[in-house]
Amino acid sequence: QKEVEQDPGPLSVPEGAIVSLNCTYSNSAFQYFMWYRQYSRKGPELLMYTYSSGNKEDGRFTAQVDKSSKYISLFIRDSQPSDSATYLCAMMSRGNFNKFYFGSGTKLNVKP
């Protein structure tokens, strides 16, 4: 079993829709949860991070962590064509010397 599971999509939505992206994980030691955005032919860049459980909001983006269910989500409100990209979740635990574990990425297409 992979440590981090993510639905690869693709996910296609109309402009203005609410998007929900999700990852599940198996390692209860994970404490840091990140979402990276990767545009075509570019390297991933950090979009949001959350420590432990709870929600974090940044503009149109909300990250949620449910450690009891080992489940994290990224919500995008009022999605825009510029949000079209691949979204990767990533996780790490302090006890593993900052090694990062990535999901396989979900490809999102927001249609104008």
Next chain:
Amino acid sequence: DADVTQTPRNRITKTGKRIMLECSQTKGHDRMYWYRQDPGLGLRLIYYSFDVKDINKGEISDGYSVSRQAQAKFSLSLESAIPNQTALYFCATSDTGSHEQYFGPGTRLTVT
């Protein structure tokens, strides 16, 4: 100028050839990483280095070697390239204790 640079950006090589991918960073980070990205498999860690004297294998190190020539430089070598090493390769850096990784633009490698 970009903080994390990779050369070459694209490379086509033949089976059995030795090839080196180079990564340089100006962020002053101690930690550097090499990943490969394949469709449906996400980012997989090849090697990582927490300082100049520290080199560690990742989950898929077979067929690869690395060299940390300086704090700012981390190169990845394929001693004898094979077709299933065709992939997108990313270098990344992070600061000690940080949850964030900074990625280079990637090298697209094709082995024929």
